[in-house]
Amino acid sequence: MNRLLVVVVGMVTAVPFSLSAAVNLAGAASYTNNMDSGLGDFEAGYTFWQNQAVFGSGVGTITGQGAGNGLVNVTNPGSLDPSTSATPFTPSYPLASIVAPTTFNAQDSRFDGNWLITNGVGNNTSAGVPSGTGSIVLVLSNLAPHTSLNLAMVWGIGDSIDASLSSTSYDGPLQILIDGVVVYQQAFAGGGGSTGAGGFQNGASGTMTRTVSGLNTTAMYRERWQYNSGAGPTNENNRYAESWTLESIWDMAFEIAHTNSDVTIEFRHQISSGITDEFIAMDSFSVTAVPEPSRLLLSGLSLMALVGRRRR
Numbered sequence: 001m002n003r004l005l006v007v008v009v010g011m012v013t014a015v016p017f018s019l020s021a022a023v024n025l026a027g028a029a030s031y032t033n034n035m036d037s038g039l040g041d042f043e044a045g046y047t048f049w050q051n052q053a054v055f056g057s058g059v060g061t062i063t064g065q066g067a068g069n070g071l072v073n074v075t076n077p078g079s080l081d082p083s084t085s086a087t088p089f090t091p092s093y094p095l096a097s098i099v100a101p102t103t104f105n106a107q108d109s110r111f112d113g114n115w116l117i118t119n120g121v122g123n124n125t126s127a128g129v130p131s132g133t134g135s136i137v138l139v140l141s142n143l144a145p146h147t148s149l150n151l152a153m154v155w156g157i158g159d160s161i162d163a164s165l166s167s168t169s170y171d172g173p174l175q176i177l178i179d180g181v182v183v184y185q186q187a188f189a190g191g192g193g194s195t196g197a198g199g200f201q202n203g204a205s206g207t208m209t210r211t212v213s214g215l216n217t218t219a220m221y222r223e224r225w226q227y228n229s230g231a232g233p234t235n236e237n238n239r240y241a242e243s244w245t246l247e248s249i250w251d252m253a254f255e256i257a258h259t260n261s262d263v264t265i266e267f268r269h270q271i272s273s274g275i276t277d278e279f280i281a282m283d284s285f286s287v288t289a290v291p292e293p294s295r296l297l298l299s300g301l302s303l304m305a306l307v308g309r310r311r312r
C-alpha cells in the first residue's frame with residue numbers, strides 16, 4: 001500500500017504539466033498576455049504564483065505615536081509594530097522626505113489591471129537555503145516558423161527582499177527557463193535593487209534595466225520615528241522613510257535562438273514571504289517568433305517584385 005502511494009506521488013511530481021495545456025497559436029508569430037484574465041494560459045504547473053490587481057497608490061499621509069521604528073499600516077496608520085520598535089533610533093538631520101506615494105501604472109502604463117505576482121514559498125529552514133521554489137509554466141504550440149524568439153515584459157520588484165545568504169529569510173533568484181534551460185537568473189535585494197549576480201545566459205541576450213527606483217506603492221510602508229523621550233513623533237518631520245521597503249520597475253527584453261514550433265516558458269522564484277513583505281511581479285508579457293533573416297529578405301524582395309510587376 002505504501003509502495004502504491006510512492007508510485008502515485010512519483011508520477012505526479014515527474015509530470016507537473018503536459019503539452020495538452022498548450023496554447024495553440026495556429027501559425028501566428030506572436031503571443032501577448034496582459035495577465036488581466038486571471039492565471040489563464042499560465043495555469044499549467046502553477047504554484048506559489050498568483051494573479052492579482054496591480055498595486056494601487058501607496059501610503060500617503062502618515063500620523064502616529066510611538067518610539068523607534070515600526071510597520072505603518074495604510075488602514076491603521078497609528079499602529080506601530082512593538083516587535084521592531086526597540087531598534088535604537090539615531091536620526092540623521094535633515095530627515096529625509098517621505099517618498100510621495102505613486103502607482104506602478106502612473107510610472108509605467110504597461111502595469112495595468114492584473115499582474116502575475118509571487119506568493120511566499122515559506123521561511124527557510126537553513127540560512128541561505130530557500131525552502132522551496134515557485135513555478136509557473138506557459139506552453140505555446142504551433143508558432144510560425146522562426147530561428148529565434150523575442151520575449152519582453154515589465155517587472156515590479158520590491159519591498160524587503162532579503163539578499164543576505166546568512167539570513168533564514170533569504171530570497172533566491174528569479175529564473176526564466178526556455179524549454180527547461182535557464183536563460184535568465186538574477187537575485188534581487190531590498191527595494192527591488194540588483195545584487196549584481198546573474199543575468200542572461202545559455203544563448204539568451206538582452207536587457208534587464210531598472211527604469212524607476214524608490215517607489216512608495218505598497219500597502220505596508222516602513223518608517224522610523226523620532227523617540228522624543230517617549231512622546232513619539234510630534235509632527236510628520238519626526239519620521240523618515242526606510243528606503244529598503246520601496247519598489248522598483250525593471251524593463252526586460254531578450255532574444256534567444258529557437259526553431260521548434262513549440263516552446264515551454266517557465267518562471268521560477270524563491271521569495272520566502274508574502275506580498276506585504278516582498279514580491280516580484282510581471283505584466284505585459286509578449287513572445288514574438290522571428291523568422292530567419294533570409295526568409296524575411298526573400299519575402300521583402302518578392303513583395304517588391306510583385307509591386308514592380310503591377311506597375312508595368
Ligand SMILES: [Ca+2]
Nearest residue numbers: 034112113114
Ligand atoms: Ca495587466
Ligand SMILES: [Ca+2]
Nearest residue numbers: 160161277278
Ligand atoms: Ca523580507
Ligand SMILES: [Ca+2]
Nearest residue numbers: 162169171272
Ligand atoms: Ca524573504
